[in-house]
Amino acid sequence: MTKKRIDEPTGTEFVGHEWDGIEELNTPLPRWWLYTFYATILFAVVYVVLYPAWPLIDRATAGTLGWSSRGDLAAEMRAADAARAGVVAKIAATPIEALADDPALMQAAVAGGAAAFKVNCVQCHGAGAAGSPGYPNLNDDDWIWGGTLTEIEYTLTHGIRWDAAAETRSNFMPAFEGSLEPAQVGALTAHVLSLSGKARPNAAGAQMFADNCAACHGAGGEGLPAVGGPALNDAIWLYGGSASAIGKQILAPRHGVMPAWQGRLDPVTIKMLAAYVHARGGGQAPAPAAAQPEAAQVAAK
Numbered sequence: 001m002t003k004k005r006i007d008e009p010t011g012t013e014f015v016g017h018e019w020d021g022i023e024e025l026n027t028p029l030p031r032w033w034l035y036t037f038y039a040t041i042l043f044a045v046v047y048v049v050l051y052p053a054w055p056l057i058d059r060a061t062a063g064t065l066g067w068s069s070r071g072d073l074a075a076e077m078r079a080a081d082a083a084r085a086g087v088v089a090k091i092a093a094t095p096i097e098a099l100a101d102d103p104a105l106m107q108a109a110v111a112g113g114a115a116a117f118k119v120n121c122v123q124c125h126g127a128g129a130a131g132s133p134g135y136p137n138l139n140d141d142d143w144i145w146g147g148t149l150t151e152i153e154y155t156l157t158h159g160i161r162w163d164a165a166a167e168t169r170s171n172f173m174p175a176f177e178g179s180l181e182p183a184q185v186g187a188l189t190a191h192v193l194s195l196s197g198k199a200r201p202n203a204a205g206a207q208m209f210a211d212n213c214a215a216c217h218g219a220g221g222e223g224l225p226a227v228g229g230p231a232l233n234d235a236i237w238l239y240g241g242s243a244s245a246i247g248k249q250i251l252a253p254r255h256g257v258m259p260a261w262q263g264r265l266d267p268v269t270i271k272m273l274a275a276y277v278h279a280r281g282g283g284q285a286p287a288p289a290a291a292q293p294e295a296a297q298v299a300a301k
Contacts (some may be wrong), residue, residue: 044296088112092268096149097286099275106170106275108243113276116269120261129280134256135241141282145169150287153201153274157267159260160228168260170226173253180250184208195221195233214223 005014007025049054051063062232064090085293087108091099096237099106108275117129124135131137141147145155155169162168180188210219216229223231230238238256261270277283 018051041301044100067223084112088268091271096153096271096274097238099149099271106279109272109275109294110279112269112281113274116265116273117276121273126260126265129171129277133194134254137236139280139282140236140263141284142223142226142231142234143282143284144223144230147282147284148276149274149283150286151225152277152283153199153271155258156270156273158258158261161255162257162260165262169228172215173249175252176212177251186246187213188250189215189243191242192221192232192246193241196235196241199243218247236292 005082006012010025012025012027012070015026017024043091048061049063050065052060052068053063054061054244087105090105091109091112094102095104099197116126118127121129125131125138126135136142136144143151145151145160155241158165158167158169160169176185178293187202187203187205188208190202191209193199194201194205209217209221216224216227217232218224220233223229223233234239237245239245239254261273265273
């Protein structure tokens with residue numbers, strides 16, 4: 001056998017490897033490191049026995065403690081549901097028009113509606129409810145079908161132009177392509193822009209507006225929520241407020257569709273969503289019953 005060679009300064013034997021005159025010492029590992037390593041092995045063995053560890057085809061080994069992160073989450077969800085069950089029940093029992101009478105309950109409804117909005121509504125209206133072309137901004141005070149709590153709840157429940165809902169809100173603007181000459185479209189467009197101060201009034205456009213548009217949009221373009229006629233006398237536009245965008249809408253109107261959430265969401269969630277949308281900043285107070293036009297009262301039912 002080859003005699004072991006010892007490094008005189010350290011008293012440690014050489015491993016026997018040599019490269020270009022450089023040799024390696026067989027220095028033993030520190031005891032504290034070895035003990036730590038052995039402890040980790042012991043910990044791993046105990047963990048495998050107590051907790052889920054080995055993946056199988058459709059599950060993992062359960063462990064003798066029966067613990068799992070999914071079980072923990074389910075228990076936390078049950079506890080959260082139980083904690084808010086009383087508040088949810090109170091919201092469900094309170095007529096939506098009376099929510100504002102209890103500020104704490106209204107706040108709870110708005111918080112619940114905010115969570116539901118993030119799951120169901122941001123895809124069209126945006127995370128901040130600011131909307132985009134073709135999708136209404138829910139932060140302003142411009143409402144096509146009315147912005148009271150009751151009207152918003154109705155819209156959420158039955159949708160807009162949603163064929164699967166018998167009581168859906170529905171209106172359609174006629175297409176004037178083929179029935180108006182380009183000059184007439186230009187005059188009507190200019191009149192619509194004049195309602196918000198963006199163009200000069202013109203008699204021809206005003207007459208066409210009175211004959212064809214005032215029945216839904218109002219004589220002054222103030223809008224008629226009872227029939228879903230948008231206001232045209234402000235700076236808020238669903239499909240754009242330029243002359244070309246307005247002219248395009250006159251010739252070939254676009255009609256958005258909103259799903260009915262009845263049957264998809266429970267009534268209390270719809271109520272909380274209505275409270276959240278109403279609280280975004282543009283929600284309207286209900287008009288006195290005697291002051292509401294008959295058509296508006298029917299639409300709110």
